[in-house]
Amino acid sequence: MPLPFTFTLRRGAFRARLTLGLLLFVALLAAVGCGAKPEQSLPVFASPDSPRLRHMVAGLETGLAPRRLKVVSVPEFGPAGDKALRRLRAEHPALLLVLGSPALIRVAPVEKVTPVVFAMVANPYVTGAADTPEHPEIHQKNITGIATPPPVRAALEHGASLLGTGTWGMLYDPSEGQAVEVARLFTGLAPRFGITPLTATSTQASTDQPALQKLLSRGAQVLYIPPTASAARYAPLVLSWGRERQVRVVSSQAEVSHQGAILWVALDYKALGEEAARLAKRILAGENPEKIPISEKMPLQVEADESLSRYWSGYPGVSRRPE
Incomplete structure (x- = not known):
């Protein structure tokens, strides 16, 4: 009689241990699943592709690690962008990161549910995502982000401090929307810093150099390279004039080498990406984008060329027309 009794006890203990083991296994799977969420x-929906975009993504990756990013870059115009956006929205992501004004213009009218964080947008109030800069707290309920105006004011302010007052010339492409906006800022802000603005236009590489030389013949003492895509077309030429000490150059181009510029004032896109990552983390942690006002941030990189500064300090207001 003792043996069956003993066997029953051992079989019950085995079942208890088996049940406990299964429970622990299920708990382990749940823990692993929870740990995988970060x-x-x-998804990152961006437009257009550019070196500055890649710097921005690097900042996002740093700020959002260990999360991975799925970057989809689309052309500024055409149906490919809308198709790519539909595919991303069909995945029902927890958050959609949007980089660039062209990308936000596509997203804002169609995405009303998924939380959206935007960046690399100079003026979100013309994209449909928000109404007026006087009220950054009023915006589309599921969208918030960072507005980053081009660093024209900063370039003028630092330039006036380093070079004094004088006449600055800027060439822009009237077929590029951002370039037109930057030209408006340049002519509007320059007088506040004692700078007389001159502008000229060019729509192609073949007319860039004559237009630049015309600015110099009109009295431009400084040539300003704005932070626009079209300005990258002629920036190497102007910077070569700067290296040859033919004219003082102030550059706001973040992508190209600034050697030859007496002053470089450009946006730090990696730092901006890290700022956007911090905002995205707030949304992922449960904050409501509707309650977060649109902010304005402009992390800058500023560098003065001491050699050129010393050279031009003896020639105030003098620019020699390049041949």
């Missing part, structure tokens, strides 16, 4: 990729 590794799930977040």
